[in-house]
C-alpha cells in the first residue's frame with residue numbers, strides 16, 4: 053500500500069472549539085465543492101433520514117430522530133452520501149489506460165477519488181488490466197469457479213455492513229443453498245464481542261434501549277467511542293441530556309471532542325449564535341484495556357455503599373430476574389483496590405466518583421463501541437457492563453439498559469437477517485422449511501478464519517459484498533498474500549479500492565447501485581430496509597439517477613451469481629428481484645419479529661424488532677439474566693512497551709480517507725502519526741513531529757514495523773498510544789485475535805517506539 057504523501061506541512065494545534073457547529077459546516081462546504089456536488093448534494097441531503105420516503109444515511113447506525121426532525125443529519129453523513137453521489141466516473145477507458153501493477157502504486161485516496169464504477173469488469177492476466185465483461189458472462193465466470201470446487205466450503209462470502217436487509221437475506225440464502233456457512237462480515241472486527249456477551253448474559257445479541265430511553269435517562273456512561281466523528285448524531289442526544297440535567301460520564305483514554313462541548317448538528321439558531329452545550333459532567337481516562345477493572349471498581353464501590361445504604365443495590369430485581377449475584381459480589385469484594393487501580397490506571401477516588409454518579413441515578417444507560425470490544429477480553433468487559441447494570445436493575449425499564457453503538461448503517465440488520473458464521477439451529481430449521489433448502493449445520497469461517505484458510509489453499513473463491521476486505525482486515529501483507537492465493541475474487545463495489553488490486557488468479561469487479569440511487573425493477577421502483585443500532589427497521593428509497601445505466605442493484609447481482617452457481621435451484625431468484633416485497637414476504641416467515649413485514653416496514657417510522665430482554669424475558673440457559681465472574685486480565689504493558697489503539701480520524705470512513713486532517717484532535721496534513729504521552733516521548737528522546745519507528749510484537753513473538761511515523765504529544769495515559777487504521781493494520785498480527793470473540797485485537801497492540809535512524 054502506498055501512502056498519500058501530503059504536500060502540505062503537518063500541523064498540530066489542540067482543538068478548543070465545540071464539536072460540530074461552524075467547523076463542521078465549513079468542512080462540509082469544502083467537501084461539496086471538491087466533489088463538485090453543489091447542485092444535487094444539498095437537495096439529496098435534505099431527503100436523508102426523512103420519515104416517509106427518503107433514503108437512510110449510508111453512514112453510521114445511529115437511529116433517526118423519531119419526532120419527525122426534518123434535518124437529522126451531520127457533517128460526516130453529508131460527506132458520506134456526497135462521496136457516493138460524486139459526478140466522477142471510472143470507466144473502461146480508465147482501466148484500458150492503467151495496468152493493475154501501475155494502479156497498485158496509487159494511494160487509497162487516489163483510487164477512490166476516481167469516482168463511481170460504471171460497468172462490470174474482468175481481470176485479464178495477459179495485459180494485467182481490468183476489461184469490460186457482460187453481466188451474464190461475469191455471472192458465468194463465478195458459476196464455473198464454484199463448479200470447480202471440491203466443496204462449497206472452499207468459498208467464502210464477506211459482507212460489509214451497508215448491505216440492505218433484502219439483499220442480505222438473499223446473500224445468506226445463496227451461501228447456504230450452495231452449502232456453506234462461510235459468512236465472514238465486518239462485525240467479526242467490530243461488535244462480535246458485544247453480541248456474544250449480551251447473548252450469554254441476557255439472551256439477546258443486541259442492546260435493549262432506544263432513543264426514547266436516551267431522552268429519559270438520568271446518567272449516561274459513554275465508553276470507548278469517538279462520537280463526534282463516528283456517531284455525530286449522538287451529540288444531539290448528549291447535549292439534550294446535559295440540558296435537562298442528566299449526568300454524562302465519558303470513559304476513554306483520550307478526551308474526545310464529544311466529551312466536552314458541542315453545537316448540535318442541526319441546530320442552526322445555536323450555530324448562528326455560537327452557543328455550545330456541554331456534553332460531559334465527568335471524564336475518566338483509563339489506560340487502554342483498563343475498562344474492565346474500572347467497571348469492577350465501580351461495582352465494588354456500589355457494594356461498599358450498600359453496606360450503609362441497602363438501596364444502593366436493587367435486591368428485588370436481583371432476586372427476581374438474575375442468577376450468579378452472590379458469586380459476583382464475592383468476586384468484587386475479593387478484588388483489592390490496589391489491583392483495580394493498577395489495572396484500570398484510574399485512582400480509587402475517581403472510580404468512586406463515577407460509581408456515585410451511577411448509584412445516585414435512578415436510570416442509567418451504558419453505551420460503548422470499539423474501545424471496549426476490540427480487545428482480548430472484550431466479551432468479559434461487555435459482561436462486566438451488564439453486571440453493573442443488573443446490580444441496580446437498570447434493565448427492562450424506561451431510561452435504562454445497555455446500548456452498544458454499531459458501526460456501519462446496517463451491520464445490525466445483516467446479523468438479524470442471517471449473516472452469521474455460527475447460525476443457530478432454530479434459524480436454520482426455519483430457513484430449511486420455508487425456503488426448501490438443506491442448509492449446512494457446521495459452523496463456517498469468520499474474517500480471520502477465511503484469511504487463514506486462503507493461505508492453506510482451503511478457500512479458493514472469495515466474494516466481497518461491499519467493503520474493502522484487503523485493507524480492513526489485520527496484518528495487511530499477510531491478508532494481501534492470502535487474497536492472491538485465491539482462484540477467483542469477486543468484489544461488489546461502488547468505487548475502486550485496494551481490494552480490486554489485490555486479487556485472485558481470476559477477478560471480477562461488479563459495480564452496484566448506491567443507497568442514494570433509484571432502484572428500478574420489473575415491479576417498479578424498489579426500496580430496501582435497514583435496521584439501526586436500536587433495532588428500528590425502516591425503508592430506504594434512493595432518489596438519484598444511477599451513476600451509470602449498467603449498474604445492477606445488490607439483490608440483482610446476488611440473484612445473478614446464485615442462478616449461475618446453482619443451476620438446479622428451486623429458489624425463485626429472478627422472481628424475488630422483480631419485486632422486493634416478495635423477498636420480504638419470505639423473510640417474514642423465516643425471521644423472528646418480522647411478521648407482517650411488508651405492512652409494518654411502511655409505517656412512518658418503520659417498526660421496532662421485539663427485544664425479549666427488554667421485556668425481562670431471558671433466552672439464557674437459566675432463563676434469567678446471568679452475572680459473570682471473569683478474572684481481571686493483566687493489561688499493564690511491560691517496561692518500555694506501549695499499548696497502541698488503532699482508530700479512525702475525523703475525516704475518514706473506515707478504509708475511505710477523505711483528507712489527511714483530524715480536526716477535533718487538532719491535526720492537519722498528517723496520517724502517519726502516533727499519539728503519545730509527553731512523558732513517554734521525553735523518556736525516549738522523542739520531540740513533537742519527530743520521526744519514529746513503531747514495532748509491534750505479536751503473541752507468537754513475530755514483529756512488524758512501520759517506519760518514519762511522526763510522534764504527537766497528546767493527553768493520553770502513560771503507557772498508551774494511538775494512531776490510525778487502516779494504515780496501522782500492518783502492525784496487527786493475524787494470530788492476535790481474542791480467544792473470547794475471535795475479534796482481531798485492534799485496540800491493544802503491544803509496540804515499542806524509537807526515534808528513526
Ligand SMILES: Nc1nc2c(c(=O)[nH]1)N[C@H]1C(S)=C(S)[C@@H](COP(=O)(O)OP(=O)(O)OC[C@H]3O[C@@H](n4cnc5c(=O)[nH]c(N)nc54)[C@H](O)[C@@H]3O)O[C@H]1N2
Nearest residue numbers: 128276277278282340341421422423459460699700705706
Ligand atoms: N465518520 C465515520 N463514522 C463512522 C466510521 C468511520 O470510519 N467514519 N466507522 C463506523 C464503524 S464501521 C464503526 S465500528 C464505528 C466505530 O466507532 P468508534 O468506536 O468510535 O471507532 P474508533 O475510531 O476505532 O474509536 C475508538 C474510540 O475508542 C477509544 N479507545 C481506544 N482504546 C480504548 C480502551 O481501551 N478503552 C476505552 N474506554 N476507549 C478506548 C479511542 O480513544 C476512540 O475514542 O463508527 C462508525 N461510524
Ligand SMILES: Nc1nc2c(c(=O)[nH]1)N[C@H]1C(S)=C(S)[C@@H](COP(=O)(O)OP(=O)(O)OC[C@H]3O[C@@H](n4cnc5c(=O)[nH]c(N)nc54)[C@H](O)[C@@H]3O)O[C@H]1N2
Nearest residue numbers: 212238242518519520524544545546547549706707777798
Ligand atoms: N486496525 C483496525 N482495523 C479495523 C478497525 C479498527 O478499528 N482498527 N475497524 C474494523 C471495523 S469496525 C470495520 S467495520 C472494518 C470495515 O471494513 P469494510 O466494511 O470492509 O470497509 P469499508 O472501508 O467500510 O468499505 C469501503 C468500500 O465499500 C464500498 N461501498 C461503499 N458503498 C457501497 C454500497 O452501497 N454497496 C457496495 N456493495 N459497496 C459499497 C466501496 O467500494 C468502498 O471502497 O474495518 C475493520 N478494521
Ligand SMILES: [Mo]
Nearest residue numbers: 238242459460
Ligand atoms: Mo465497524
